[in-house]
Amino acid sequence: MAKKDRMSGNEAVALALRQINPDVMAAFPITPSTEIPQYFCDFVANGQVDTEFIPVESEHSSMSACIGASAAGARAVTATSSCGLAFMWELLYVAASDRLPIAMAVVNRALTGPININADHSDSMGARDSGWIQIYSENNQEAYDNFVQAYRISEHKDVKLPIMICQDGFITSHAIENIVVLEDDVVKNFVGEYEPGNYLLNEQDPYAVGPYATAPYYFEAKRAQAEAMSHVKDVVLEVAKEYEKISGRSYGLFEEYRMEDAEYAFVIISSAAGTVKELVDRMRDKGIKAGVVKVRLFRPFPGKELAQALAKVKAIAVMDRAESFSDMGGPLGAELRSALYTQRLNIPAMNYIYGLGGRDLLEEHIEQILSELAQLAQSDEPIDGYRFVGARD
Structure with a gap:
């Protein structure tokens, strides 16, 4: 049964992640997204999740760790903002072109310069052509609901692309609002277990991730990415329809x-x-x-x-x-x-x-x-x- 609570947008995303229980989280702190891995570390320390948390030395490393984990067959997640997202730039394209359904919580913050820690969309909009699915949240409730739906979208057999769930820094990430959250088992059943299909640790089916592609192959790889992206709208609507059945909340494009x-x-x-x-x-x-x-x-x-x-x-x-x-x-x-x-x-x-x-x-x-x-x-x-x-x- 759903229950009412009061929490910030960052806390709501961290709660959704606890309920999802991903295999790997790699993250580096940056305002205003720092609270998400901070809250999640408490869940790890308290034994509330089975997640392997990887403390890294930079956002470039956090995305690298997520790429390695996802390629190996794990459900991976990270969180970042602003310059942290910019530091991942190269690897955003790698994750998308390798068709890895990594989820990322982006807490939108202006990019330098001049230095500013408040909300605008220059960070995620700068990454709009990297091949990631992008969903934006108006409020804390949507930040929670969108993240619960994220893996069902990105891991869909017709998609297999990474996804970023965005919310505005401080405006929603740190502001407390009344929201309604689902029971843990309801979220677990909705998201389901990850079945990666092709992955590096599957010894029964040798598989390469991120190979070198010369001209006869590169174009077709990008065309396949575009085809996968063309399926996303239908999948988003399909997942939203199922989510409405368990939450009573309706979402569209x-x-x-x-x-x-x-x-x-x-x-x-x-x-x-x-x-x-x-x-x-x-x-x-x-x-x-x-x-x-x-x-x-x-x-x-x-x-x-x-x-x-x-x-x-x-x-x-x-x-x-x-x-x-x-x-x-x-x-x-x-x-x-x-x-x-x-x-x-x-x-x-x-x-x-x-x-x-x-x-x-x-x-x-x-x-x-x-x-x-x-x-x-x-x-x-x-x-x-x-x-x-x-x-x-």
Whole structure:
């Protein structure tokens, strides 16, 4: 039977990991994800899990250890943030190309420089093309639920890819919220035992991991990765449907909020979605028909599905908590505009960069954006690039 509790997002992820009981965890501390391996070490020390915890000298080493463990047939996990994720860069591609279903808790934090320890999405968005599945969490409940579902997605026979479950540093990772957690045996039965199939320690079936691939083979390996990624959306929905049966909580590729008759839509990721939902409610009280589409699955990107969800609105604000330095906007903006184009939807979409380094998103910002969207919907002029929200000139 599910039970109510109060805990931080980091504690919620650590609890999910205790219930999953992975074979190996390798981690190096970095703010604001440090608490996850810290909590988990207590579970190891108290005999509450059978996990082999590997204290390493760097994040590069933690991913190396996870790759070795996963290739050997173990269920492996790690946690990191910001520069720690950047230090893994080379190995993120190795894990994905070797088709290893490693899970990683990413507690989003701005990348240096200048040095900043607060939330934005520059770390995980920088890794968006590394071949990892990416799922984002709005709140502590979602951080817990997403991690319980993570291995069922990544270990699926049609996927076999690593997965990162992301939440916003400090905003959810350290804030205490009421959540509902499942019983240990319910999670254990839902996740199931890991059956790796091909692995290095299977002496009955010799197997190579990460071989050198010359031109006649490399292209096909990448094509196979792309094919596996194309299966992820269906698997995410399949797993979510099963998870709803045991939890009562429903998940999809994204969440639509007050979109039934919306004329203006905000497309956004993670914790700020809660802020925008609240402000949209206030705008509705003023007669402004606004709605929110909160993206949960970013990799692979559900472009066709998002375009369909937005097909009837007059204008869109695409909210990015990361700057791509492309002079065209952020990563979510680029992906969504591409999706609208490929679905032949001529809907004006303005890209807004907000919240870098933990900057607050305020009610006055949303009011200003809605005013700009109303003007955008009535104009035939080309969209003039992208805009920064809440930055001092």
